[in-house]
Amino acid sequence: MKKLLFLLLAVYAISFTVQPLSAGENTQNKHVEITSKKVSHHQAKSISEMFSNFYRTTGIYAFLNPKDNVTNALGEPLSKFAQGWGRVIMISITFLLFYLAIAKGFEPLLLLPIAFGGLLANIPLANIIGHEGFLGVLFESGIKNELFPLIIFMGVGAMTDFGPLLAHPKTALLGAAAQFGIFASLVGAVTLSQYTSWFDFSLQDASAISIIGGADGPTSIFVASKLAPDLMGAIAVAAYSYMALVPIIQPPIMRFFTTVEERKIKMEQLREVGKMEKLLFPLTVVMLSILILPESTPLIGAFTFGNFARVSGVVDRLSDTMQNSLINIVTIFLGLAVGSKLAAEKFLVVETLGILAIGLVAFAVGTAAGVIMAKIMNKFSKTPINPLIGSAGVSAVPMAARVSNKEGMKADPTNMLLMHAMGPNVAGVIGSAVAAGVLLSIFK
Template identity: 50%
Template sequence: MIETMLQAMESLFEGVRFLGTQGLPNVIMIAVAGIMFWLAAGKGVEPLLLLPIAFGCLLVNLPLSEVMAADGVLKTLYDFGIGNELFPLLIFVGIGSMTDFTPLLANPRLLLFGAAGQLGIFITLMLALALGFSKEEAVSVAAIGACDGPTVIYVSNMFAGLDKIPTAMVGALAVAAYSYMALVPVIQPPIMRLLTTRREREVKMPSPKGQISRTALIAFPIVVTILTGIVAPKGLPLMGMIMLGNFMKMTGVVPRLSHAAENEIANIATLFLGLAIGGTMAGSQFLTRETLMVFGLGLVAITIDTVGGVLLGKIWYLLSGGKVNPLVGASGISAYPMAARLVQSEGQRWNKQNFLLMHAMAANTGGQIGSVMAAAIMLSILKGMGII
């Protein structure tokens, strides 16, 4: 009987023994979870996503944890909403409901900044291929340049489902994408200042004239959805969901659905997505050379996005005879509305009379459309090549 009791007590310390013998990767990942807790709760860095990701990371790395085993809670969440790409799409409905395309419709030419802001995707793709990533891995890493967490998860998980990339890579990509999105206010200003002259930064842009009718605002998401379906059908779920959310908001006839999309649905999907992504961060699979490279390439992608946008802004400045402020180009990424606010504050820093917000909002919503369109086009090209 005493022997049985000793055996029973011994089983209580199996976790400690595991940590002592083969648990170094787990200990490191628990520390990583701690850093993410500090960033999210202490510094307010993308807390909506980083907090559940960190908790999922903690849960999966505790010794002998079974949360990602066959019937584990995080594995169930993963299969329910990540494995089939459902959660990112639900979040997109919410994002669509929160987005106002009025500044873009008032000044549609600024949509081109949304194209320049995707340059990082394609340059990073080349770099990732040069560094030895497979084609599917390279596309997944490059998607960080979309500055759009759900898009990164959607694209990478599509490859993970086909066993073309390791599942743990989805977690690394998601954390890198959300971390760099949160770091946009740190990453962008030095690049903006480096690439522009003081005279360029001081350019005042008059507010766009003319109002936009409700009918045009309602028709816009339908037109973009149809166009995406024709040009890049593989990306239709992404664009379709974001435009559905915006369509509901603009019609104004389904306030309950619109409210639910941007609150309950987006919140629940965000929580479950974060936890399940955290669950993919098991130390034994996460701590690889590839993970470090993913983080490095992610930084490169967002840097090149900013460079692309600002350089287009400089070209536009020259062609327009100095009427376009090149700083606006930096907001042609998907980090909405953070990038637009950053351009506004940077513009005011150099000229107190300068109000770039409406122009930056137009470019920023253009960046949202551009990032989803770039991902949609990449997926359609891959399908055309027979890769997916």
């Protein structure tokens, strides 16, 4: 009996040592190297040696003992700071993002995956963001080639009801005016890099940063992946955090530019919009973008496709998938992959501060421009227009519209602006996609 057991064990032992070798032979060279190294290096060690060797593979050791001349998983050089304190700081930042997402409810659907991706990206030695790490694979399969933002846009299109815009098409101009934030902050960003030595943004970088003012996460990522891939992490985080901060950033600006009487203005009830109009709308928009700005057709095309599936009424299963399961799956991937750009060596640079500041300015200027445009339209329009709906022209659907509604109710509790604000709000999505197309076409 004992003999038999011994034999079995011996067979096991042999098969174990042989298996990795034979497996290695079949796969690529790289693999062989790794496995053979492991096998050849395994010698008898004392228990203290084993522990000290193990200690060298722990995160504690990696945090405490940053080395010179280390490259990260993508082959870029890593400073000592980025390996040690930088990672600790970034991990605390991701914890702060968790707090904001969970306790404060700031865009948790995106902030949470992004923050967790950031946490994973800062793990030493694991190389999760490398070409073979799972975040790296996600990044390359969906963000580098701009796939994920487009799928998100499709889902947003399927979720959007253009009824309020169709009922009152003029409000689309507010969505155009609010894009002023993008271009004003672009000028601001290049001025900063021209006349100060703090930042050195190229025109491409400045364009990618200023699109944050469009308050549209997918558009920001889409543009950043084309124009400034290095800055994407900071841009995405800024875009989504400012979208989440809409209820805090916008109201003071809205109140500053309006009087109480203006805020009390009641708007006429919107007319009912027929199915035919809704059905033709996505086609109209996509035809316009084909004619005027083919560069924005990936974004607008995906958006209108989603919407067309919704309003057609015959592919409810598809539109349902786009609005729910598909957009959820892609949100997970997108969040994690964007989070991979929160690695210390990418994020803890002075440019990040610039991006956060310029993004905020873009957002604020966009809000102000929308409100001012609404005031001008109110002067010339036959039907009254409450200037508060102007701020909804920055996209951030439906948050910005809700803010307009809330501010209107504060001035007059019976004043319901939500539906009126949805018009500029969805026009803002189109507007920022057009703005993105313009910026991309310049650098074509």
